[in-house]
Amino acid sequence: MGNTITKSEYDALQRKHLEVLSEMYPSIAAASTEIINLQAILNLPKGTEHVLSDIHGEADQFFHVLKNGSGAVRAKIDDEFGNSLCIRDKKQLATLIYYPAEKLDLIEKEEAELDDWYKITLHRLIQVCKRAASKYTRSKVRKALPKDFAYVIEELINEKEEFINKEAYYNGIIDTIIRIGRARAFIIQLCELIQRLVIDHLHIVGDIYDRGSGAVEILDHLMKYHSVDIQWGNHDLLWMGAASGQESCIANVIRICARYGNLETLEDDYGINLMPLANFALETYADDPCELFNVQYHGDSDALSRIEEQTEMKMHKAISVIQFKLEGQLIKRRPDFKMESRLLLDKINPEEGTVEVDGCTYKLLDTLFPTIIWSDPYQLSKEEEKVMNRLVQNFKNCEKLQRHIQFLFKSGSLYRCYNKNIYYHGCVPLNEDGSFREVYLRGKGYKGQALYDFIEQYVRKGYYLPESEAEEKTYGQDLTWFAWSNENSPVFGKEKMATFERYFLGEPEVQEERKDPYYRLIEDERVCEEICNNILREFKLNPEDGHIINGHMPVKLKKGESPIKGNGKLFIIDGGFSKAYQKTTGIAGYTLVYNSYGLKLVTHMPFESLERAIIEETDICEDICVVEKLLERQYVADTDNGQILKRKIGDLELLLKAYRNGELRENAEK
Structure with a gap:
């Protein structure tokens, strides 16, 4: 009873909240514009989440998986070009996106008609970049643009080449980039931008430190990562x-x-x-x-x-x-x-x-x-x-x-509930x-x-x-x-x-x-699903559409173990990132990709060397398995962030009402 507040106290708190909100949105126009903007964002596709676990200081493998987004980059290339590009060209383009500086070193030595290669490649990269950026607002993409080429990239990825009035303008930009000797730098920045846009959020499900010697390098990179x-x-x-x-x-x-x-x-x-x-x-x-x-x-x-x-x-x-x-x-x-x-x-x-x-x-x-x-x-x-x-x-x-x-x-934290799923490293005792x-x-x-x-x-x-x-x-x-x-x-x-x-x-x-x-118990299919449901309920998640993403215990694929448990409710994604475990597991780890269409479990093979990855254009995504395909595509409105935006829209609509019925006065000077 002591925690109950009266209606007048509630009204006073709400008015105070609206007064604070009016400092940020001081007019009907400002509040209306933000409502329109937020409502539009709710209708964008859900961003792609990338899940890695048990890195154990293995920097080379970590960076390779991060750069290729566990196959997400290659998927964008396939979506964009379909059968219009041969497999060889797709592999070269993917490797260029992963390792732009190193791949360019080789190509610039071997390519006889370098300017032509630059032109073709820039067009292809811009197409991939457009597709990767299409999930986001222009504002969010603008914040991700590299400082040196921000204006140029924004022009290229937002213009439509098929419009005849813009075709010469579009091609003129690319020709000038090549002519003044900025193609290499531009390609590198564009490739890094694609890596950035392909993954919206990164989850690390524990054990950055341990056996490998690259934990410091990994943490330095994660501290600069856009969302983790x-x-x-x-x-x-x-x-x-x-x-x-x-x-x-x-x-x-x-x-x-x-x-x-x-x-x-x-x-x-x-x-x-x-x-x-x-x-x-x-x-x-x-x-x-x-x-x-x-x-x-x-x-x-x-x-x-x-x-x-x-x-x-x-x-x-x-x-x-x-x-x-x-x-x-x-x-x-x-x-x-x-x-x-x-x-x-x-x-x-x-x-x-x-x-x-x-x-x-x-x-x-x-x-x-x-x-x-x-x-x-x-x-x-x-x-x-x-x-x-x-x-x-x-x-x-x-x-x-x-x-x-x-x-x-x-x-970090011991666990994270995020977009209907729970992430934790070990186990619920x-x-x-x-x-x-x-x-x-x-x-x-x-x-x-x-x-x-x-x-x-x-x-x-x-x-x-x-x-x-x-x-x-x-x-x-x-x-x-x-x-x-x-x-x-x-x-x-x-x-x-x-x-x-x-x-x-x-x-x-x-x-x-x-x-x-x-x-x-999670190995016993008779009880695993119910245990998973109990855990999801314990952490206030819905067992109907929730999942548990779990690290810590390497999955021994060699012995026939599966990373998927409980009828698709639980994923154990420690498959042996650490070299010390790979003889036992037979693979080099699992990762998970959760995009607007569903969940994909990716099996990785050992990363042998940077040189082989670049020269032979090898990839370590051995198998990409769609483990759950959503009946309907997910949008920002379906995510945790979407719920926050909906609450903010509700507050702004109350502010709009307060302006219109005279409870609060607009302050146009702000």
Whole structure:
């Protein structure tokens, strides 16, 4: 009852709202023009959404998929030219749009009649650009135009060549561009504009960071992308926690970089000084071969000397031991995380060289632990403390890292409901019967959407709260680590993270990381559709036309797995973008394209090299499958943004009424 407002209070609030609106639209003419404009926009086709997941630092593959829009560019070429262009010409035009500067370098060397080629190509590019721009208002296209050629491109894509009065004008522009030596620059700008217009919005469903070395380059590009949202993956959250200064997250980040030969991301790209760790590792593990800590290089490992490789192995072991100690401290101070089973250092018998895991005793493959005090195994040595203090300061004070993490906070979230679909990285934690699992944190139970919202709120607190609010800030930082590795985390989805077991024990059964019931249940077609419907309803979406787009778990096509579940309700689009997964999956990832006609699932093959893509004009879109064709084409009016525009039209119509009935006075001077 206390929240109910009277009619007079409501009328006063509405009048105040209209007065604010009148500042922007001070006259009947201004309000009417905006209504007409917004109503027209509602009748434009829905923009194309492009969905990528689990990039894992693989920059070359990421950029290739982004440039071709998962086949969207080629589709525009096919739509525009049909059978009037041969396949060879279409492939060349598509490759030119993807890599204009590099492709031009080859063509300009090989083409005998270059001016003729320029003229033909410019006409073709302008036709493709016209088609790509046709979904948008002139105002939106104008904002996307490159500064150097904005006026010229606007003239070319808005003029109709068949009008005889304009034909000479149109051709004169192209001839002049060629004659004054601006064809190359113009083609490059036009190709980049086509890439920009083909995709209206980009979704990244988690894990930008991890094994590959290109995460920094990818984030630099995403920060400049015209429209993007990001659903945080467990690896993204790990880096976010590290940037906040959370020690366990920092140790995990460095360990993973060391494991996959990717320390240059930290040292070269972010400028984080790892020398204190290197010096400590060389001194402490001088006589230890650290054989269990081999580095899995994905780049050119031959370029490393044996000394460099041994140094990285020692760093790898040093930070791993530090990580296990720090995680043990965290588990002890956060009993509500319920992770006591992951306390393993105190289960080691140093005399016997064994460890007890889940009640069973196993022989350790490595028993050299020079920094562990067995009476208090989770205590850092003084030298380890010094190393961690330096690393915490380096991570917190790294300007470039902080810019990237702030972008992830600004553009990202744990989940996103957008145009009838929900996007999330891992899973909604479920019980064995398919019901939402209740997770108790700080004495209160959370499940479904509430669990996501609680974790996201505290992840943000862990980064943004001032040091003066230490209790809340520290809990938020620790909960970021929880999200990285806890069985009840929506972005992890496994019973445990068996890092210790994978390093120190040889038995496969103890290394197993059993998945959340979610992953078993979605493989059961008898129950999957109902589970999907429950999830959609939980996040306030309509099961009749909603979909779940899910990353995190690679789909093993080799084993006959399908990325489409629940009678087309659920799409798992992690198909192995990372090279590390491709032997298992048999492909190099899935992407999704959601345009005004429906949903397309695109299967990609590994990106072999930039040189092959340009010279041989190869594409990695192996298969484009229409998984849902809409009965009626979707328009802006059918989208979330369309609902916002409709509300704005309603407000403007009220403003128009207020002007006309004398409640508000026009202010023509504005």
